[in-house]
Amino acid sequence: MELKLADYKSDLAPDWCPGCGDYGILSALQMALYKLKIEPSRAVLVSGIGCSAKTVHYAATYGIHTLHGRPLPVAQGVKLANPELSVIAMAGDGDGMGIGAGHFIGAGRRNPDLLYLIFNNAVYGMTKGQASPTLELGAQPKSLARPNIQNKVNPLMLAFAAGFTFIARGYAYDVKKLAHLMELGLRHRGLAMIDVLQPCPTYNNLHTREWFAPRIYDVAAEGYDPLVPREMSDEERAERMGRFTTKAGEWGERIPTGVFWQAQLPSFEERLGEYLPGYPADAPASRPPGGEAERVSALMRGHRVAQ
Amino acid sequence: MEDYTWRVGGPQGGGIETAATLFAQALARGGWWVSARREYHSNIMGRHSYLDVRATRRPTRAFFERVDLLAALDAETLVRHLGEVKPGGVLVHDPEAARLPLSKLAMLDSAAYRRIAVALGGGDPLVQEALERYRDEGVHLVPLALEPLAREAGEAAGADAITARKTLNTVAVAASLALLGYPLELLEGALEAHFAAKPGVAELNRRVAAEVYARVEPLKEGHLEPVGSPGKRIYINGSHASAMGKVAAGLGFMSYYPITPATDEPFYLEAHPESGVLVVQVEDELAAVNMAIGASMAGARAALTTSGPGFALMTESLGFAGLTETPLVISLYQRGGPSTGLPTRTEQGDLRFALGAGHGDYPRAVLASESVADNFHDAALAMNLAQRFQLPVIHLTDKYLASQTRTLEPFDVAAIEPDPGVQAREAAGVFPRFSLNAEGGVSPRIPVGTPGAGYWITSDEHDEIGHITEDPELRDAMMEKRAAKMDALKEWLGADAMYRAWNPGADILVLGWGSTGGVALEAMTGLDLGYIQVRFLLPFPDLEELISGKKLVVLEYNQSGQFAHLLTQETGRKPEHLIVKYNGRPMTIEEVRAAFEAVLSGTAPQYMVLRGGV
Ligand SMILES: Cc1ncc(C[n+]2csc(CCOP(=O)(O)OP(=O)(O)O)c2C)c(N)n1
Numbered sequence: 051m052e053l054k055l056a057d058y059k060s061d062l063a064p065d066w067c068p069g070c071g072d073y074g075i076l077s078a079l080q081m082a083l084y085k086l087k088i089e090p091s092r093a094v095l096v097s098g099i100g101c102s103a104k105t106v107h108y109a110a111t112y113g114i115h116t117l118h119g120r121p122l123p124v125a126q127g128v129k130l131a132n133p134e135l136s137v138i139a140m141a142g143d144g145d146g147m148g149i150g151a152g153h154f155i156g157a158g159r160r161n162p163d164l165l166y167l168i169f170n171n172a173v174y175g176m177t178k179g180q181a182s183p184t185l186e187l188g189a190q191p192k193s194l195a196r197p198n199i200q201n202k203v204n205p206l207m208l209a210f211a212a213g214f215t216f217i218a219r220g221y222a223y224d225v226k227k228l229a230h231l232m233e234l235g236l237r238h239r240g241l242a243m244i245d246v247l248q249p250c251p252t253y254n255n256l257h258t259r260e261w262f263a264p265r266i267y268d269v270a271a272e273g274y275d276p277l278v279p280r281e282m283s284d285e286e287r288a289e290r291m292g293r294f295t296t297k298a299g300e301w302g303e304r305i306p307t308g309v310f311w312q313a314q315l316p317s318f319e320e321r322l323g324e325y326l327p328g329y330p331a332d333a334p335a336s337r338p339p340g341g342e343a344e345r346v347s348a349l350m351r352g353h354r355v356a357q
Numbered sequence: 358m359e360d361y362t363w364r365v366g367g368p369q370g371g372g373i374e375t376a377a378t379l380f381a382q383a384l385a386r387g388g389w390w391v392s393a394r395r396e397y398h399s400n401i402m403g404r405h406s407y408l409d410v411r412a413t414r415r416p417t418r419a420f421f422e423r424v425d426l427l428a429a430l431d432a433e434t435l436v437r438h439l440g441e442v443k444p445g446g447v448l449v450h451d452p453e454a455a456r457l458p459l460s461k462l463a464m465l466d467s468a469a470y471r472r473i474a475v476a477l478g479g480g481d482p483l484v485q486e487a488l489e490r491y492r493d494e495g496v497h498l499v500p501l502a503l504e505p506l507a508r509e510a511g512e513a514a515g516a517d518a519i520t521a522r523k524t525l526n527t528v529a530v531a532a533s534l535a536l537l538g539y540p541l542e543l544l545e546g547a548l549e550a551h552f553a554a555k556p557g558v559a560e561l562n563r564r565v566a567a568e569v570y571a572r573v574e575p576l577k578e579g580h581l582e583p584v585g586s587p588g589k590r591i592y593i594n595g596s597h598a599s600a601m602g603k604v605a606a607g608l609g610f611m612s613y614y615p616i617t618p619a620t621d622e623p624f625y626l627e628a629h630p631e632s633g634v635l636v637v638q639v640e641d642e643l644a645a646v647n648m649a650i651g652a653s654m655a656g657a658r659a660a661l662t663t664s665g666p667g668f669a670l671m672t673e674s675l676g677f678a679g680l681t682e683t684p685l686v687i688s689l690y691q692r693g694g695p696s697t698g699l700p701t702r703t704e705q706g707d708l709r710f711a712l713g714a715g716h717g718d719y720p721r722a723v724l725a726s727e728s729v730a731d732n733f734h735d736a737a738l739a740m741n742l743a744q745r746f747q748l749p750v751i752h753l754t755d756k757y758l759a760s761q762t763r764t765l766e767p768f769d770v771a772a773i774e775p776d777p778g779v780q781a782r783e784a785a786g787v788f789p790r791f792s793l794n795a796e797g798g799v800s801p802r803i804p805v806g807t808p809g810a811g812y813w814i815t816s817d818e819h820d821e822i823g824h825i826t827e828d829p830e831l832r833d834a835m836m837e838k839r840a841a842k843m844d845a846l847k848e849w850l851g852a853d854a855m856y857r858a859w860n861p862g863a864d865i866l867v868l869g870w871g872s873t874g875g876v877a878l879e880a881m882t883g884l885d886l887g888y889i890q891v892r893f894l895l896p897f898p899d900l901e902e903l904i905s906g907k908k909l910v911v912l913e914y915n916q917s918g919q920f921a922h923l924l925t926q927e928t929g930r931k932p933e934h935l936i937v938k939y940n941g942r943p944m945t946i947e948e949v950r951a952a953f954e955a956v957l958s959g960t961a962p963q964y965m966v967l968r969g970g971v
């Protein structure tokens with residue numbers, strides 16, 4: 051049966067505030083899955099806790115709404131157990147850059163084949179607008195009692211330092227472009243992160259549609275090439291890192307979006323396969339039951355007093 | 358000889374573990390049942406560490422405080438183990454050590470220094486004083502300079518000085534076995550097996566062993582002889598047994614963050630890909646538990662191992678597994694708490710924590726292993742319970758069992774049938790994963806990613822297809838459905854799986870759980886006592902009838918009597934005596950027997966603390 055875009059929509063109506071950027075992210079994800087003809091039952095969406103985390107309930111795929119900060123480990127567990135699945139992890143900026151930031155680094159070092167979306171609204175939406183780790187120093191959205199006295203973390207830079215092999219930024223109100231970025235991220239073999247600028251009209255009265263509109267631009271339009279060859283000379287590497295840092299660090303009058311970095315490195319699944327016979331084809335969740343007694347017998351042989 | 362204990366002590370990292378393995382294997386090859394235990398500091402090199410190897414003609418369950426032969430590889434061992442060699446036993450020591458004053462033993466901490474100095478008459482006594490004490494207690498002293506012996510024997514076997522020194526462990530074992538008149542061939546066999554991957558090293562050690570045998574005269578009496586053949590016996594520790602039990606029940610995924618003494622299990626599986634287990638070392642325990650939960654949701658049988666500090670970090674996710682009805686097994690290797698506590702010492706301090714970990718009410722099972730063999734069977738049972746009842750299962754074990762190695766008959770793997778857990782590999786449409794139409798609270802389960810279907814899982818309260826709900830009726834229905842699993846699980850288990858009883862007709866019953874069982878049973882040999890090993894702490898077995906009208910004694914490894922409180926909570930009975938130990942050292946047969954005798958003679962207080970151990 052031919053898949054339709056509607057096949058990716060669940061029967062549940064979203065309960066986000068009117069105008070929330072999360073609507074755009076949900077639509078973009080459904081479009082990307084549809085475009086790539088990924089069977090809804092072969093896609094697993096994994097979120098944390100927050101407004102952003104509700105996204106999984108609105109897609110007619112499998113959805114796992116985990117704990118605050120934990121989408122990445124759960125998503126990796128699903129993926130490693132059954133590498134045939136398309137797994138999309140998503141986190142609020144509090145989820146992903148605050149309480150779950152340790153997993154961001156852990157996942158980056160592994161490079162599992164996942165798409166990871168950060169819903170970056172610079173606030174803790176669900177708990178009524180406190181500063182999130184991506185809010186600028188000195189900024190004071192309306193719920194804050196005083197200006198933010200902590201500095202912000204840059205998800206792109208952190209992703210780079212952690213070893214993500216695909217680093218991008220999108221904008222929730224530009225659904226088409228965001229869908230395209232997600233498509234690229236899903237196609238990428240390895241860990242793909244998209245930092246999605248997501249307006250929260252209810253609590254973030256600073257980063258609004260009017261604020262973003264004149265600032266957002268696409269790095270591709272300027273001829274920026276994110277593809278990193280496998281082999282590079284030291285100079286070439288330094289040059290590319292410099293370019294990446296300049297773009298990733300740009301914030302203010304102009305805010306770049308698009309793909310900033312894309313490198314080809316073996317995925318974690320491939321690396322595991324070098325040590326685990328049969329993996330990833332023969333993975334723990336997809337292999338047929340049986341063979342347990344033989345496995346234990348093989349282990350026990352190594353413990354025999356006399357061979 | 359019927360029952361022989363050999364102890365080797367020396368600096369951590371100096372290879373005494375290898376020595377104990379060689380000694381144990383040499384005896385096991387001669388048909389002895391052997392068991393070994395290891396005591397060590399949280400330190401990589403230098404601090405005092407020792408191992409006991411007990412050899413018997415029949416399988417045993419525990420260890421003695423006092424040994425038949427102490428091989429002291431350094432002066433510190435000599436002074437620390439004062440009074441722990443039986444009269445008529447043997448002390449092998451370096452004659453040079455005698456001249457050292459106690460203050461020259463660099464790794465002797467100040468508390469131990471003060472205690473030993475006082476015991477030896479005060480001031481800064483010479484080690485010689487300790488040797489005299491041993492002699493006064495009827496111990497046979499065998500001065501053997503092991504290091505020069507290693508050098509000479511090694512060089513005679515063609516090695517350079519540095520390599521020769523590395524054979525010190527072999528020298529200690531060979532010297533001990535030569536003294537006991539035990540056949541050299543059996544040691545040679547053990548050396549060959551131990552160094553199988555390095556034939557050159559094996560050959561050097563064999564030659565060194567032969568040199569030592571040529572130089573050391575057997576004692577006049579107290580010899581050890583081979584008693585038969587090992588048959589198919591295996592020699593295995595509690596960590597590896599627990600790992601194998603999980604594999605037998607179909608383990609496919611294990612994530613871990615390193616922590617003593619829980620990491621030996623994933624480390625072992627990682628080194629043995631033939632286990633078929635995907636092992637991932639992760640960034641922290643939060644990642645470990647959540648990754649395992651994800652793998653389980655996708656249909657892999659997933660398990661974790663950890664100890665107190667790591668388990669503390671996992672608690673939020675334990676409730677997540679409970680609420681989302683995700684099968685998950687955690688082997689909790691208890692060690693001395695609270696906080697970092699005594700990281701390399703044993704305790705049973707996490708019982709209350711395991712029973713209550715996590716916020717809110719949710720079903721879980723908690724069982725505790727008594728022995729190395731139990732670690733195998735209980736790990737398998739825990740896996741099957743988790744699959745069958747779709748809940749987290751906490752398998753309590755401890756450092757004492759983790760670092761205990763014994764000969765066992767091979768595990769009966771055929772007797773373990775992995776529970777299928779998952780009901781279908783294909784379905785159509787939105788699947789009611791949390792269906793209220795659930796016998797014993799267990800809804801049919803298909804893994805996430807099952808082709809053709811879909812559903813949601815959330816850490817919020819949810820409806821039958823996994824969407825969030827706050828509906829009061831649905832909330833009650835879901836809470837009750839999940840809670841129903843506990844009765845179903847208890848019924849499925851049956852009383853026999855939940856506790857074991859020995860001589861339950863006695864007037865006085867001792868109750869214990871986890872690794873206290875072995876020492877309790879050995880210590881009560883010949884005494885008019887009964888023993889009940891409580892295997893399941895949650896659900897709790899029905900013991901009321903069994904204990905009715907009896908005097909009760911609880912034996913456990915924690916200060917507050919966590920199990921005693923549980924017993925009172927579950928049965929309304931307060932034990933007449935509570936015998937506890939919390940200094941991190943394993944209970945020995947002698948001290949537990951003395952406590953039991955005090956109970957029988959009516960001289961025992963209500964609360965007794967065992968304080969033995971080095
Ligand atoms: C362990 C834990 N701490 C705190 C919370 C409370 N909490 C719920 S949502 C949230 C913040 C969500 O912010 P963010 O991740 O940015 O998501 P958003 O709502 O903005 O999409 C917090 C702190 C929780 N659920 N769990």
Ligand code: SF4
Binds near residue numbers: 102250253
């Ligand atoms: S609070 Fe903000 S992030 Fe949350 S739903 Fe409303 S607009 Fe969206």
Ligand SMILES: [Mg+2]
Binds near residue numbers: 144170171172173
């Ligand atoms: Mg946010």
